[in-house]
Amino acid sequence: MSLLSNLQPDLVLGGSILSLTPDIIKDQQLKGLVLDVDQTLVPMTTKAVSKELKQWVEEIRLVAALWLVSNNLSQSRIGNIADSLNLPYILGARKPSRRKLKRAVEAMNLPVEQVAMVGDRLFTDVLAGNRLGMFTILVEPIRDPTVSVASHPTRNLEVWLSQALGVSLSDKQQNFIKPDKTQKNEI
Ligand SMILES: [Mg+2]
Secondary structure (H helix, E strand, O other): OOHHHHHOOOEEOOOOHHHOOHHHHHHOOOOEEEEOOEOOOEOOOOOOOOHHHHHHHHHHOOOOEEEEEOOOOOHHHHHHHHHHHOOOEEOOOOOOOOHHHHHHHHHHOOOHHHEEEEEOOHHHHHHHHHHHOOEEEEOOOOOOOOOOHHHOHHHHHHHHHHHHHOOOOOOOOOOOEOOOHHHHHHO
């Protein structure tokens, strides 16, 4: 499988993770979500979990199993965030490596195609999820309102490079859904 198809998210949300609704999860027949942490759930500038995120987790855990899988090595940061959300977590995942994602999917005891990798980065989250055969969802980074948009240079570069390679990234919610995953895996 090519790098291009591995960088292509199955679903591109035009908003943050808070715009991922139970209806979208049900429509895609997903039973589990592996969530990236930094910039997906919490801005890098804080450890505090927002009230909105807590509500989102409580709503979503009724329809899908949830795990946090982060590349961050900080036990105190990721552990505290996971504890405040009451979710299991894995640190130091080294995405795009598949190894720790696989561990989370196995812990859910679900077929890999029924689990989505949800994250803000193409070259870590989306690439790792696609390499494992998961459904992949790209979200907009959670922004700290006091920090400018230009403060995500790596993410912005990845988006630019991926689009230059031919990856389709819509800025409208659910405007783009990749053709059937099983079809893709047969290529
Ligand atoms: Mg991230």
